[in-house]
Amino acid sequence: MKEMRPEDRILETVRRIHMIGIGGSGMCPLAEILHSLGYELTGSDNNESDPLKRVKNLGIPVFLGHKAEQIGGAQLVVYSAAIAQDNPELVAAKAAGIPTMERSHLLGALTRRFDDCIGVCGTHGKTTVSSMLTQILILCGADPTAVIGGKLPLIDANGRVGKSQHMVCESCEFVDTFLQMTPDVAVLLNIDNDHLDYFGTMDNLVASFRKFLSMASKIVINGDDKLVQKAAKDLPARRITFGLEAENDYTAANITRGRIGFCFDVVRRGENITRLELAIPGRHNIYNALAAFATAYDMGLPAEGIRDSILSFHGAGRRFEMLGEFGGILLADDYAHHPTELRATLTAAKELAKGKVIAVFQPFTFSRTALLKDDFIEALHLADQVILTPIMGSREQNTYGISSEDLAAPLKNASVELDFESVARAAVESARPGDLILTMGGGDIYKAAYMMRDLLKSCG
Numbered sequence: 001m002k003e004m005r006p007e008d009r010i011l012e013t014v015r016r017i018h019m020i021g022i023g024g025s026g027m028c029p030l031a032e033i034l035h036s037l038g039y040e041l042t043g044s045d046n047n048e049s050d051p052l053k054r055v056k057n058l059g060i061p062v063f064l065g066h067k068a069e070q071i072g073g074a075q076l077v078v079y080s081a082a083i084a085q086d087n088p089e090l091v092a093a094k095a096a097g098i099p100t101m102e103r104s105h106l107l108g109a110l111t112r113r114f115d116d117c118i119g120v121c122g123t124h125g126k127t128t129v130s131s132m133l134t135q136i137l138i139l140c141g142a143d144p145t146a147v148i149g150g151k152l153p154l155i156d157a158n159g160r161v162g163k164s165q166h167m168v169c170e171s172c173e174f175v176d177t178f179l180q181m182t183p184d185v186a187v188l189l190n191i192d193n194d195h196l197d198y199f200g201t202m203d204n205l206v207a208s209f210r211k212f213l214s215m216a217s218k219i220v221i222n223g224d225d226k227l228v229q230k231a232a233k234d235l236p237a238r239r240i241t242f243g244l245e246a247e248n249d250y251t252a253a254n255i256t257r258g259r260i261g262f263c264f265d266v267v268r269r270g271e272n273i274t275r276l277e278l279a280i281p282g283r284h285n286i287y288n289a290l291a292a293f294a295t296a297y298d299m300g301l302p303a304e305g306i307r308d309s310i311l312s313f314h315g316a317g318r319r320f321e322m323l324g325e326f327g328g329i330l331l332a333d334d335y336a337h338h339p340t341e342l343r344a345t346l347t348a349a350k351e352l353a354k355g356k357v358i359a360v361f362q363p364f365t366f367s368r369t370a371l372l373k374d375d376f377i378e379a380l381h382l383a384d385q386v387i388l389t390p391i392m393g394s395r396e397q398n399t400y401g402i403s404s405e406d407l408a409a410p411l412k413n414a415s416v417e418l419d420f421e422s423v424a425r426a427a428v429e430s431a432r433p434g435d436l437i438l439t440m441g442g443g444d445i446y447k448a449a450y451m452m453r454d455l456l457k458s459c460g
Contacts, residue, residue: 003182005109007105007109008112010109011076011109013075014076015040016039016040016041016072016076017034017039017040017041017042017074017077017078018044018077019078020044020080020083021082021083022041022043023047023048024051024080024082025051025149026080026147026149027043027051028158028159029157029159030107031055031058032054032055032159032160032161035058036161037113041060041061042061042070042072042074043055043063044066044067044070045062047064068088068089070089071093071096074093077089077090077093077099078106079101079102080102080103081104107147107180108182111169111181114145114166114184116166116184117185118167118183118187119169119185119186119187119212120133120168120189120291121171121173121189121209122188122190122222123189123194123340124338124341125284125288126171127150127335128285128288128319129291130149130169130316131150131313132292132309132313133168134155135152135312135313137168138155138160138162139312140309142166142301143166144162144164144166145161145162146159146167147167147169148170150316150318150319150335152316153314153315153316153317169183173208173209175195175198176208179211183212183216184218185217186213187219187291187295188221188222188232190227190228191209191227191228192227196367196371197365197368197396206230206231213231213235214235218238218239218240218298219237219239219240220239221241222241222242222287223241223242224243240294240295242287244287250268250297251266251267251290252267252286252290253267253272254275255286257351258277260278260281261277261279263276264276264286266290266303268297273297276310277310277311278310278311278313281349282348289310292310320334320345320348321333323449326453326456328433328434329431329436329456331437333438334440335440336440337368338368338372339378340379342380342382343379345438346359346438349383352436355432356432357383357385357436359383360386360389361386362441362443362444362445362448363388364443365396365442366396366400369400370400376407381411384413385413385414386413386415387415388404388414388415388416388417389420389423389441390404390416390418391403392442392444404416420451425455428452428459
């Protein structure tokens with residue numbers, strides 16, 4: 001029996017819940033889960049979106065815009081991290097003494113409703129592995145519930161409600177939100193130097209991952225990553241390791257390059273289990289596929305079913321998402337926003353492109369750009385041409401005095417464009433048949449990618 005927290009007790013005493021920002025990609029799956037559990041829901045949001053349509057199709061009343069009276073007879077008000085504290089609905093709930101709960105606390109409470117919650121964490125690859133694992137479980141008949149950080153094409157959504165006790169949950173370390181969850185299985189992919197504006201030191205970051213692992217009875221970890229090993233050291237949980245080093249429980253052998261991604265044999269403690277072919281590019285996805293395979297195979301799912309599910313996995317939304325080929329010019333979009341991710345994505349792009357790689361990058365947060373400036377520059381050197389947008393500050397003010405021009409200055413073929421229209425035009429005008437245009441960033445650079453798609457279509 002999992003230990004209850006205050007939010008679990010609140011959910012046991014209420015039936016009517018109002019969700020502020022219900023159309024957000026992170027809120028929509030939680031609304032679907034609550035609806036399936038019999039809660040009476042209402043919600044509000046500022047904009048129409050695909051997730052909002054999913055919510056409406058369930059028969060959940062949704063208000064466009066935020067007004068105090070819309071919380072109605074709610075017994076609990078849930079809000080996403082993007083909702084300001086002066087939101088009129090949130091203010092009204094607090095004034096009326098109605099309990100309020102931030103999204104990560106609700107997600108944590110829901111993880112404790114499942115007997116087999118698989119929490120996928122790590123600095124890089126969470127969305128890919130969560131999506132891949134969800135696809136494996138669906139296609140192998142395990143019928144999981146899932147909450148993913150990107151859209152999985154198989155279900156055309158960020159999450160789903162299943163009828164089994166399996167739950168796949170992407171678990172993000174940002175401001176320790178994943179510590180609200182209670183995983184039964186913790187999958188740790190890697191640990192890298194990110195979010196140090198919050199954690200301060202790498203030791204603090206490792207300690208946070210260790211706390212997450214310590215909640216699980218089984219851990220699936222990258223045995224090649226020294227910081228992962230440090231986080232998992234001496235924990236009593238049953239452990240499974242994956243990686244390219246021979247001493248791991250699951251490793252890859254006879255690696256060859258396939259049509260799109262890599263092919264390799266999955267070897268479990270010396271026994272050849274099956275051969276995988278990846279339909280997503282990049283050597284880093286060997287690790288991601290091993291993590292998903294090891295987790296699913298240890299659950300008792302058949303190797304052939306896992307193999308076929310992985311072959312049919314073409315990526316999650318904004319994870320090297322191919323937007324099309326236009327007159328011989330490839331266009332792709334990726335969420336990469338950390339130097340390690342940029343290196344992996346650009347390396348994969350160089351392997352795919354017949355001509356040059358045009359990298360369009362929107363730096364995300366001033367702190368990350370300033371702290372990792374030299375690493376960003378080194379990674380961007382891999383591209384043949386770089387087009388930068390201004391830094392998207394998100395939640396931050398630019399107290400660092402950093403700008404995109406600081407990244408562009410040391411690069412040979414780089415420019416900074418001030419708006420997405422200029423970015424799209426510059427990329428398309430530079431591209432020739434055989435080239436690959438790749439938009440990257442954790443913000444809204446995908447909007448520029450869609451503009452490029454329209455321009456390339458009109459040119460064709």
